[in-house]
Amino acid sequence: MNAPPPTLIGEITAKLGKKWSSWLFAGLAISATGFGVLCLAVLLFVVARDGLGGLDWNFITSFPSRKPEDAGILAALMGTLWVMGLTCLFFVPVGVGAAIYLEEFARRNWFTKLIETNISTLAGVPSVVYGLLGLAVFVFGMNLGSSIVAAAATLTLLVLPITIVASREGLRSVPPSMREAAMALGATKWQAVWHQVLPAGMPAVLTGIILALGRAIGETAPLIAMGAFTSVFFVPTSPTDTFTVLPIQIFSWVARPLPGFQENAASGIVALLIVLLLLNSVAVALRYMYARRRSW
DSSP states (O other), X not given: OOOOOOOHHHHHHHHHHHHHHHHHXXXXXXXXXXXXXXXXXXXXXXXXXXXXXXXXXXXXTOOOOSSGGGOOOHHHHHHHHHHHHHHHHHHHHHHHHHHHXXXXXXXXXXXXXXXXXXXXXXXXXXXXXXXHHHIIIIIIISOOOSOHHHHHXXXXXXXXXXXXXXXXXXXXXXXXXXXXXXXXXXXXXXXXXXXXIHHHHHHHHHHHHHHHHHHHHTOOHHHHHTTOOSOOOSOOOSTTSOOOOHHHHHHHHHTSOSHHHHHHHHHHHHHHHHHHHHHHHHHHHHHXXXXXXXXX
């Protein structure tokens, strides 16, 4: 028996139901986005209100002190720059190289699937676990002590999964026709990847590097676990020197009861955000340059 044809009222009701569900979903999405942006704006406003007044040249060029008015971030700032510089030097070539191998050259078998599963799992491991690993492997196992190079190696392990996953997604977004065209003109597999695929996928690769830097620069638990100092009274000049970083210095100030140290912590947060924005701006500029080159 044939079903009766739908009535005009039924069609209108169905269309209205679909529109209402679409509007409801869009409203929920916009509300969630607005709430997150509002919370971020309030946080930045409070930090800027409390910290911008104390962010002067004396604060930047002074060492920690028991007196809030004399305390500064020179040692922590230089330690942050040292650690982030070495971390970039370690994780960028290793992470991008691993992504190129897994995406372009590795055979699809149980071994590569096992590696991919482990990478995805390691991305969700708590950061303090990496600190304990760095303590066992780099500090004691390799006798590096609580040095800058040991901290950079520990943070490299922390951000490698993020870099590998984001870089693979960038390489995967490149159309297969670019590889095939390059090899059809006589290029080897490596030449096609190096000269065609990697430049085309570089904007997404640099996005992964930005995300990795954002996580590494704000980490405190792994560095404390591996023995980083809360206060340092000299400027590090070598990768083997002991160190402190801005998040640890901020944590030390927040834990103190005097109101002056709370203001110092807010100023340190502003300085940390400025350093993060400066590091990210370099990656963003490179991403924009590669994106424009790809559009040509």
